[in-house]
Amino acid sequence: MDGPGHGDAALSAPTLTAREAGLVGCRQCTRVCEAADERCPRCGARLSSRDPGALQRVWAWWLAGALLFIPANTYPMLITSTVGRASEATIVGGVIELLHYGSYGVAGIVFFASVMIPVGKFVAIAYLAILVQRGHRTKPKHLLHLFEFVEWIGRWSMIDVFVVAILVALVQFDLIATINPGIAAVCFALSVVFTMLSALSFDSRAIWDRIKTLSND
Template sequence: MVGCRQCTRVWPIGTEVCGLCGSSLESRDRTSLQRVFAWWLVGLLFYIPANLYPMLITRTMGRESDATIVGGVIELAQYGAWGVAFIVFFASVVIPVGKFIAIAYLAMVVRRPHGHKPRNLLHLFELVEWIGRWSMIDVFVVAILVALVQFNLIATINPGIAAVSFALSVVFTMLSAMSFDSRRIWDEIEIISEESSK
């Protein structure tokens, strides 16, 4: 069976045009990997300034200080807040870098026949999709701090350019993961079984 991407009506495989809405029918999205790599690259480009520029700009009693993501983690560790430092490091560095690696790995693997178990690849894809929404924790923390700490001359906290870059990076990597056609993982089983039957 093949489903129409416009009206979602299902037709027998081999049908070229949807009888309901007239759209062309394709069992697999041939451009999905191009979209995956395009969104992935844009997300990576935004992740670089997210780590180079300040995430928060703090003004206290006329003094201004700013902190990058890694700089903030180091400061938290120096103050003895190891738990918070670990959470920030894990959510801001480990998870995004892991997502970049996992998405690129999946997109590269499904391009040609491979010896990996499709079930393991599917679990990896599901993990990337599930964890994607939790990457916005940093952005929410910055938004809450900015809203709560506004004491005019005494203390104010404002978001830096890195907050916007980080949010855009998260959005683009989520779009990259959503563009991945997970059915391509299972196509390898069909190819292997056809070759073994011959």
């Protein structure tokens, strides 16, 4: 029972933001600094009240990630050669193969991590960026939950890249069977990294800023 307004004894707030008070809050260590400070005197993190270029960076990384997601899905992820015959599998192809084996659970995990999460992330980040750009009337807590979820789950897309690495390292029986990585592995890994950077560039404080501006109009 320590949620907001539930008799929280340790914190009392004048509902004012650091920016409105003419101060800068350090996002690293929560210290409140003077507006003129360039770096936080306690932890040395770079301070910025609001970064005007944040949304541009979000969109730049988003676009790079989205573009790389296309070759990641069209090119092969795994190249398996068994007794002279080579077969190639894309991300979705690998999922279908798992379904044929009857491992529905694992197929579900791989499909979720490599297709659902990236696509969902692109949609969610674009949605957040557009709302913050235009100003919005959505409840800020809903947007924050969405953002925190996106930020947290993004890293899990790397599963498929690691699976490829493990398979390649283990299955090296020269004549009988070898597995080699395909070009899609690189594209996919880069796509995940770029979308993570896109989410990290997003300034959650903007969610509240933009709703304030609207109510003042």
